Amino acid sequence: MLGTHKLKSFSVIKDAKYLVVLESGLGDDHSVWNNNSLASQISSNYDVLMYDRAGYGRSENGPGPRNIARLRSELESVINQFANGRKVILIGHSLGGMIVRDYAIKNPLKTAAILFVDPSHESYNRPSQAEEDMLYDASKNANGANFGGTLEAREVIEDSQYTSTLPPLPNVPVIVLTSMQVDANHPSSVKQRWYNAHESLKNGLTDFTHIATTNSGHHIMIDQPSLILDNLKLLVSKLP
Numbered sequence: 001m002l003g004t005h006k007l008k009s010f011s012v013i014k015d016a017k018y019l020v021v022l023e024s025g026l027g028d029d030h031s032v033w034n035n036n037s038l039a040s041q042i043s044s045n046y047d048v049l050m051y052d053r054a055g056y057g058r059s060e061n062g063p064g065p066r067n068i069a070r071l072r073s074e075l076e077s078v079i080n081q082f083a084n085g086r087k088v089i090l091i092g093h094s095l096g097g098m099i100v101r102d103y104a105i106k107n108p109l110k111t112a113a114i115l116f117v118d119p120s121h122e123s124y125n126r127p128s129q130a131e132e133d134m135l136y137d138a139s140k141n142a143n144g145a146n147f148g149g150t151l152e153a154r155e156v157i158e159d160s161q162y163t164s165t166l167p168p169l170p171n172v173p174v175i176v177l178t179s180m181q182v183d184a185n186h187p188s189s190v191k192q193r194w195y196n197a198h199e200s201l202k203n204g205l206t207d208f209t210h211i212a213t214t215n216s217g218h219h220i221m222i223d224q225p226s227l228i229l230d231n232l233k234l235l236v237s238k239l240p
Contacts, residue, residue, distance in 0.1 A: 007074065008058035009051040011082055012043035018112050018239065019086050020046045020232065021079060025094025025120075026156075027139065027149035029057035032093070038225040042232065046089075049082050055148025066151040068159045072102040079103075079110070087112035089235060091228070093221060095120050095152065098163050101201075108170035113235040116176040116201065117220050117228065122164040124197035125156070132157050168204035173238040175209045175231045176201055179216050207238060 010030055013019075020042060022033045030050035033039040042048050053071060054062030062074065079088055089112050092100035097119020104111040127135070132153065139150040176198045180191045195212060202208035211231065216223035 005060040005062045011049045013047050016047040019083050020048045020089045022050045023092040023096035023100050025096050035222045036225040051078050067155040071099045089113045091115045093117040113173040118179045121197035122160040173207040178212045180212045180214050
């Protein structure tokens, strides 16, 4: 419950030492993590928090603009309701990577570790106005003007500009998973720029692991759920 709207959360809380928070990408509600029973497998060993951002699934619409700063602020509110003073392990996919990155930077003492799943990054994701319009129109035509993903699509240029001003991540263990699967729209040269963008997240970190996979497309958690599980386990092994 926020001051202006309600967000639907889905949690498994057993008072483990850390809370694992799953943040979805543009256009995806929490259910994307349920593919191949990934969320239930995570929750068998860890406390897990998922939620639908405003305008998705069973959550109400929220105030605009639906940009990274606002999405991070709402993530803070959701985490504060469930963390009970514990640090969080953040897992963010695509646009969700930008959201958890902003959260970690703004909340370094509350962040234990981060797992980025093919995250958006400003040095690669620099859409033109025409490209933003195309993304917005596609979402609007498919899901309506008030869908959360449609409203978020309208902010992708601003999001890239915003994240380009962020300082480095807090010095916590970080793992980045990068899809290097080549297809007609993503030749090897494009994928190398994608990889390089993700590699830049290591700035200022003493414990950074970057894993490339050619066995997954952008939704690594669907194509290779074991990669998420294995690297979450690795992150936890690094924590006190």
